[in-house]
Amino acid sequence: MKKVASLVLIVLILWSSATVLFSSVSTAESSASLMVIERYDSRRVVVYAIPDTDDSMTNPHYKLLNFHWYSTAKYYVNPSNKYGFSTSDVVAAITTSAETWDDETAYEVFSYIGTTTRSAGRRDGYNVVAWGTYRSGVIAVTYVWYSGSMILETDTRMNTYYKWSLTGEAGRMDVQNLMTHEFGHWAGLADLYDSADYWLTMYGRGSFGETYKRTLGLGDVLGLEAVYGPLII
């Protein structure tokens, strides 16, 4: 059987930006790729009708990507940063983001292995979360390499163009907020862009100082369970 690998690039869009989902699929000799990019466009201001109160626990909406893990996603964190964050604090924020999903299914979707000096965004056999450089407008990029419906590798690169926070500070992107959303992509969930879905973690726009995506809503959990099954207690 011819082995075909694909890559998905997933980008988080900043709140107050227009809908810009950037998906590209390229096919090389024996591999293809798709990426999801989280974007911010400060030149455009759009008004959305957002529910006044957090309805995430009753909103059942979710959308799936066409692929997911058939094994546990063993991942590494490159904690190198220019924000003064300690390695342990970076690892804590990112592993908490992954565990937030793992806590809702009997399947072990994610397993943290350790720190690495590898960069995110290249297919090297390692699932890596790291900071890296992009132009303005891109908050983070999640790369998903897959074959058929099976994910082979995922990376997320957070853009050093923006300031980051581990505590939801104003004017900064919150690591746990962003990474909980990105691990949703790793798990096989797609972005939601209807403003009615604002309070769900998989809502595809983000903003500075935002932390509500750290906790999953009903639709986020239902999407996870649709792929990996429910939590069995």
Ligand SMILES: [Zn+2]
């Ligand atoms: Zn997204």
